[in-house]
Amino acid sequence: MIISILSDICLLLGGILTLTGAVGLLRLPDFYSRLHAASVTESLAAPLLIIGVILDTGFTLDSAKLVLIIVIMVIVNPTITHALCRAAAHGRISPEMESETEFSGKESK
Amino acid sequence: MIENLELLIDVCLLTFLLLIVFAAIKTTNLFVATMLFGIFSFVTALLFLDLDAVDVAFTEAAVGAGFTTVLMLSALRLTGAFENVKHRHSVLGLFIVVLTGAALIYGVADFPNMGDANAPVHLHIAPEYIQLTQEKIDIPNVVTAVLASFRGYDTFGETVVIFSAGAAVLLLLGMGHAEPKHEPEQNLVLWVVVKPFIALILIFGLYVQFHGDFGAGGGFQAGVIFASGFILYSLVFGESYARQVVPASILPRFAALGVIIYGLTGLVSLLSDKTFLDYNALSSNPVSGQHLGILLVEAGVGLAVFSTVLLIFYSFSGVNHNE
Numbered sequence: 001m002i003i004s005i006l007s008d009i010c011l012l013l014g015g016i017l018t019l020t021g022a023v024g025l026l027r028l029p030d031f032y033s034r035l036h037a038a039s040v041t042e043s044l045a046a047p048l049l050i051i052g053v054i055l056d057t058g059f060t061l062d063s064a065k066l067v068l069i070i071v072i073m074v075i076v077n078p079t080i081t082h083a084l085c086r087a088a089a090h091g092r093i094s095p096e097m098e099s100e101t102e103f104s105g106k107e108s109k
Numbered sequence: 110m111i112e113n114l115e116l117l118i119d120v121c122l123l124t125f126l127l128l129i130v131f132a133a134i135k136t137t138n139l140f141v142a143t144m145l146f147g148i149f150s151f152v153t154a155l156l157f158l159d160l161d162a163v164d165v166a167f168t169e170a171a172v173g174a175g176f177t178t179v180l181m182l183s184a185l186r187l188t189g190a191f192e193n194v195k196h197r198h199s200v201l202g203l204f205i206v207v208l209t210g211a212a213l214i215y216g217v218a219d220f221p222n223m224g225d226a227n228a229p230v231h232l233h234i235a236p237e238y239i240q241l242t243q244e245k246i247d248i249p250n251v252v253t254a255v256l257a258s259f260r261g262y263d264t265f266g267e268t269v270v271i272f273s274a275g276a277a278v279l280l281l282l283g284m285g286h287a288e289p290k291h292e293p294e295q296n297l298v299l300w301v302v303v304k305p306f307i308a309l310i311l312i313f314g315l316y317v318q319f320h321g322d323f324g325a326g327g328g329f330q331a332g333v334i335f336a337s338g339f340i341l342y343s344l345v346f347g348e349s350y351a352r353q354v355v356p357a358s359i360l361p362r363f364a365a366l367g368v369i370i371y372g373l374t375g376l377v378s379l380l381s382d383k384t385f386l387d388y389n390a391l392s393s394n395p396v397s398g399q400h401l402g403i404l405l406v407e408a409g410v411g412l413a414v415f416s417t418v419l420l421i422f423y424s425f426s427g428v429n430h431n432e
Contacts, residue, residue, distance in 0.1 A: 075302060076306070079298060079299065079302040082298050082299075083296075083299060086294075090294075
């Protein structure tokens with residue numbers, strides 16, 4: 001009973017985070033903040049959804065595989081975000097700032 | 110309830126496919142189009158999964174979404190990122206496309222309903238395959254039994270097709286060579302994360318290769334997964350290092366060796382007075398003969414696919430882009 005409620009909470013939270021991530025991906029102004037929104041979906045929402053599924057199905061061999069998927073996601077997704085960010089910086093995409101002087105990195109266009 | 114849910118998922122996925130196709134047609138940025146094609150393949154894989162075609166979904170995800178995207182990106186390094194804008198709207202072209210589409214939609218009307226138990230495909234040969242798999246081959250995965258044993262001819266043809274695709278790319282582009290100045294930037298985060306993951310990818314490739322009798326998988330998927338481990342290594346650490354691990358010159362030989370292993374397996378059974386690719390001849394016990402035959406054939410397929418995939422990647426990324 002408690003487990004099923006926990007699973008529901010995880011699934012709901014994961015769904016909400018996916019939704020906010022999607023909205024952020026659409027609405028945020030520049031590449032880096034959009035990447036931030038997408039990484040929320042990847043690193044938190046997806047593991048939460050999988051945890052919800054694991055709690056719902058019980059602990060079998062399948063859920064062991066799902067745990068493995070969580071481990072892989074938690075390691076790989078931040079790495080991918082990092083790589084994308086580096087690639088964007090390499091491609092001279094500068095973040096949008098309220099005042100241009102605050103950004104001490106490369107010259108903004 | 111459950112059936113309606115599946116229908117809902119199908120409709121959603123198909124709508125996604127349509128939207129992705131239109132987006133890919135509209136965009137002029139070829140990078141975006143490549144990514145859209147990758148997403149298209151993933152959605153197609155989900156659709157196959159929903160239709161319980163796990164092996165096909167696996168192949169689509171590995172080849173369509175994984176390898177083809179990498180290949181397209183390598184090709185974009187040679188062509189540039191933007192489409193040549195040339196909007197010529199030909200009336201004849203539109204007419205032909207509409208006509209073909211109408212004919213296809215008209216043909217769909219004759220299809221049996223999805224999941225119809227009386228559809229011809231479920232009546233004619235599928236029941237025999239399912240029954241014979243249990244009797245004669247004794248492996249759980251019917252798809253592998255059909256692919257490697259019952260339809261061994263077809264799979265042999267496919268392996269030869271893959272080999273000749275690799276040979277064609279080799280003839281057109283050559284092997285190329287890695288230039289040290291094109292080394293990727295040294296990035297400690299990527300190095301640390303990617304290193305253990307390459308090992309995991311290779312182990313997973315072996316698992317898929319040898320577990321194909323029992324679950325989803327087989328030589329085709331395993332070859333692509335194994336090659337993608339090396340492609341990842343090449344992307345992160347630099348292609349000259351990857352070429353030291355797997356020299357480009359042995360790849361065409363490996364690809365040929367894969368086809369030869371497949372062909373020789375068939376030839377052995379031909380020489381022992383059975384038909385070509387009849388694995389019963391390989392052992393005194395027909396069932397273990399089948400097991401041995403499927404193992405050998407899948408090994409041949411895996412080797413051929415692995416070498417061809419890596420060969421095409423080397424060819425594309427090794428082309429000299431100075432001229």
